[in-house]
Amino acid sequence: MRRVLLTAVIPTLLLSGCASTTAATPTERPTSAATPPTVAALDEALSGAWRDPKNVARDVHRHPKQTLGFFGVTPDQTVIEITPGGGWYSEILAPYLRDKGHYVAAVWDDAIPGQPKYRYESNQKLREKFAGNAAVYGTPDVRVFDPAKPDFGAAGSADTVLTFRNAHNWVSDGTAPAYFKAFYDVLKPGGTLGVVDHRAKPGTDLEEMKKSGYLTEELVIELAQGAGFVLADRSEINANPKDTTDHPKGVWTLPPSNRHDAADDAKYQAIGESDRMTLRFTKPTSAR
Structure with a gap:
């Protein structure tokens, strides 16, 4: 299927359904007539002094403004981010949604024993980020779920669900259909x-995907459609043509994991972060 580059129309997507909304921002400032309110609010969140400089340095690879614009995230929505880790996107989304919307960080339930250590550490780091910072983050909802039986809240309660670089883990664990449902x-x-x-090369087999951490677009689309979603669009916002996807330790060879020999560092830094698919799905309006 043809991939569509939508960077040129991001401002339009940012405004879809909310052109008249005036969004409160972490630091109030006048908005010129030439700057749509939603764009101004997102710019405010992206430029916030609270963002970790190491996270800001990755904007060039993760393209948060274009990505959130493509997904149509507006400041008045209820947005659930799935397993946000230490909070890379939380630093943007929670302030962006603070006054008019609602940010939900869905995290693995700490009360379930025997999970990988990083899950507990990520949850602690995220809670520490939010603690005592209501002026920046508001009061985000850190909502726990069982990774074996995922449930993210009351039916029909969210406007948008976002997942960044998680689906390959669910495919590896065999739980992907349950997540999409x-x-x-x-x-x-x-x-x-x-x-x-x-993003894996088309035709990559399932076992190789599990080993490498890369998934084909076809598999992700199949999983989403199997749950009832409709593919609305796809974008090359997060594409990286330098990534050959055939690295010795899979996607983790590349930044930010950097699981490679020190002698090869310059080679992998020159490639940058992985080639990534960016897919937008919708739940049909006729769904109940």
Whole structure:
């Protein structure tokens, strides 16, 4: 299927359905007539002094403004981010949604024993980020779920669900269909599922995908459609043509994981972060 580059129309997408909304921003400032309110609010969140400089340095690879614009995220929505880790996107989304919307960070339930250590550490780091910072983040909802039986809240309660570089883990664990079904259930009719993940070459077999951490677009689309979603569009915002996807330690060879020999560092830094698919799905308006 043909991929569409949508960077040129991001301002239009940012405004879809909310052109008259005036968004409160972390630091109030006048908005010129030439700058749409939603764009100004997102710019404010992106430029916030609270953002970790190491996270800001990755904007060139993760393209948050274009990505959130493509997904149509507006400041008045209820947005659920799935397993945000230490909070790379939380630093942007929570302030952006603070006053008019609602940010939900869906995290693995800490009360379930025997999970990988990084899950507990990520949850702690995220909670520490939010703690005592209501002026910046508001009061985000850190919502726990069982990774074996994912459930993200009341049916039809969210406008948008976002997942960044997570789907390959669910495919590896064999839980991907359950996750996509849970996304479908929690979204309102007409709601959006935004997926960004490492992209494998077409035709890559399942075992290689599990080993490498890269997924084909075809597999992700099949999973989403199997849950009831409709593919609304795809974008090359997060594409990286330098990534050959055939690295010795899979996607983790590349930044930011950098699981490679020190002698090869310059080679992999020159490639940058992985080639990524960016897919937008919708829950049909006729769904109940």
